[in-house]
Amino acid sequence: xxxxxxxxxxxxxxxxxxxxxxxxxxxxxxxxxxxxxxxxxxxxxxxxxxxxxxxxxxxxxxxxxxxxxxxxxxxxxxxxxxxxxxxxxxxxxxxxxxxxxxxxxxxxxxxxxxxxxxxxxxxxxxxxxx
Amino acid sequence: xxxxxxxxxxxxxxxxxxxxxxxxxxxxxxxxxxxxxxxxxxxxxxxxxxxxxxxxxxxxxxxxxxxxxxxxxxxxxxxxxxxxxxxxxxxxxxxxxxxxxxxxxxxxxxxxxxxxxxxxxxxxxxxxxx
Numbered sequence: 146x147x148x149x150x151x152x153x154x155x156x157x158x159x160x161x162x163x164x165x166x167x168x169x170x171x172x173x174x175x176x177x178x179x180x181x182x183x184x185x186x187x188x189x190x191x192x193x194x195x196x197x198x199x200x201x202x203x204x205x206x207x208x209x210x211x212x213x214x215x216x217x218x219x220x221x222x223x224x225x226x227x228x229x230x231x232x233x234x235x236x237x238x239x240x241x242x243x244x245x246x247x248x249x250x251x252x253x254x255x256x257x258x259x260x261x262x263x264x265x266x267x268x269x270x271x272x273x274x275x
Numbered sequence: 276x277x278x279x280x281x282x283x284x285x286x287x288x289x290x291x292x293x294x295x296x297x298x299x300x301x302x303x304x305x306x307x308x309x310x311x312x313x314x315x316x317x318x319x320x321x322x323x324x325x326x327x328x329x330x331x332x333x334x335x336x337x338x339x340x341x342x343x344x345x346x347x348x349x350x351x352x353x354x355x356x357x358x359x360x361x362x363x364x365x366x367x368x369x370x371x372x373x374x375x376x377x378x379x380x381x382x383x384x385x386x387x388x389x390x391x392x393x394x395x396x397x398x399x400x401x402x403x404x405x
């Protein structure tokens with residue numbers, strides 16, 4: 146498993162959007178902005194049961210995350226990896242992400258919505274940052 | 276072909292990065308930041324012969340473009356479509372894009388590099404902007 150260097154981790158810890166690529170049932174790419182963080186060497190994001198990206202991940206856990214370097218208009222990091230989905234800690238995690246990006250706990254909970262925490266184990270890292 | 280409304284065109288005309296999703300040979304999603312513009316109802320970006328995204332597009336022209344709304348932290352547009360590649364006008368086009376994003380003509384030409392202009396004909400538009 147490739148390690149993430151400090152420059153990459155700094156970008157993942159900042160309030161920067163990641164652009165998540167997943168694969169649709171018809172074989173096309175889906176791209177969504179997601180809030181992102183990192184635990185150890187694994188990027189982590191959050192979604193909810195039933196969303197298209199969640200259904201895509203259960204069908205094919207191979208993902209790509211692309212994040213622009215906020216300090217360099219030509220810098221970005223692309224992390225290719227495998228997603229692992231869990232409900233454990235997912236509620237606390239969406240609040241923590243929300244505080245990072247909006248300054249307060251997550252405000253958009255819906256009745257019955259089940260949050261999912263997604264860990265990405267990197268298999269390939271391409272970076273032009275640092 | 277879905278039309279792009281004025282709010283979407285405004286975002287595509289501004290100096291905002293698009294996040295391009297293409298499909299790799301192994302069926303995974305590739306995500307790259309690209310400079311973007313719009314001609315009529317077709318988003319247009321630029322690449323070069325031999326790059327991975329160009330090879331992906333020749334194998335499978337189905338693409339997804341995602342662009343954040345710079346005026347709304349939760350707004351973004353996702354355009355799914357089919358790519359058409361041409362060398363015609365591609366050199367002028369990379370200069371025009373470069374002027375929009377950097378204020379001057381494209382500075383990174385390499386000997387022998389052939390630029391490609393890519394038109395995207397939308398098949399589906401998902402937008403939370405405007």
